[in-house]
Amino acid sequence: MDLARSTARVGTGPAPIRSRRPLAPFASLAGRLVLAVVFAAAGWPKLLDPDGTVRSVRAFRLVPEALVPAFGYGLPVLELALARLLLVGLLTRWSAAAAGVLLVMFMIGIAAAWARGLAIECGCFGSTSGPVVDPTRGYALDLLRDAALLLVAGFLVVRPRSPLSLDARLGL
């Protein structure tokens, strides 16, 4: 191993892109942006409607009532914070891991509601033409979407390095 390359590796700048997988960092950048946009889009309307968010949390019947308001008020702040961290690429591995935890939480919530036959919206419950309108399609799509996002988050945890990130700038 020649000396030049080994000293290059111990510098305080960003790690050199491995020549074996030149695409991974760009995939990570894409992953960061996708998650950032999704979490911002999820968190912003929740932030604007705190009472509605608390009711939504309550509707899933998974969090004890005493914690429902804290959850409902705090969740959008967390989502937006994660979106911002992922956007600028700061603490990418941790943000992606936290995003993954939230996604798992959402998936559990949706799966539980589906299994228990809860209907969380207007119209899912009751139809004038007969028995309960089946919310299966909505729940299935939501689970698929969250699973895909979970894969993205997982990838980011394993490959957090990407260009245009504060992590790279700060040498983290």
Add this chain to the structure above:
Amino acid sequence: MTNARTVKSAREKAAEMRAEAARKETRRRSILVTVVVAVVLVVAVGVTVVVRQAQHDDAVAAAQAPAGTPRNVGANFGIATGPATTSAGKPRVVVDMYEDFQCPICKEFEAADGAALKSWQQAGIVQLVYHPVAFLDRESTTNYSTRALDAAASVQDSSPGSFQAFHDLLYTNQPAEGSDGLTDAKLADLAAQAGADRATVASDLGAQRFQAWTVQATDAFSQKYTGTPTVLVDGKQQQSMDPASLKAAVAAAAAAKGLPAPK
């Protein structure tokens, strides 16, 4: 030969020390940044929760103030449009309906079952108790759900005999989801059409007089139910809204109370 090896190992050692120092520096920086971000996050979440909770508690207090609560509203935020007993003093079958004025399925429910329910109330079999709620504000750009409920509360407060007509008008004039909803002026017009005093309703709407109450009503609903329409016949939640099932449920409840069967 020895010289080259010594020089090389000295360079290697220097490189190792630089590597070690760099790693330590990176680790220290990483921990610092992580701690700072974590603290900021915890503070942000904590402050938000505390502030929102305080705002919520203020709303609860406002709703409990006499001016903030509509009169003629029963327990469980229920608005009855008929008597609880028959002329002979027998208790009627109670039909509780949780609806949102923005909810399209509620509109379908009213269209399919509204007339029958009202006729059964006329016939002395049931008592209709509406529990309008407002959780579909996100389906309009102007919080239509809340404003419609605010208007309904105002009508019930000032002119309870007009509530049924106003309720029905709100459904026949229901705005599409995603739109601006009906304006306050239009809501006041409909209230007047139903028999209430336009000026009173308009002024209550403008002042958002019962807004806190609408939040309370909706929160109470969300403690027990997750969707609308939710229909209970003598306390039993109905799984189907189709006219035949509803009639069967009312008939069973009426028979249990010794009341005539619904036609």
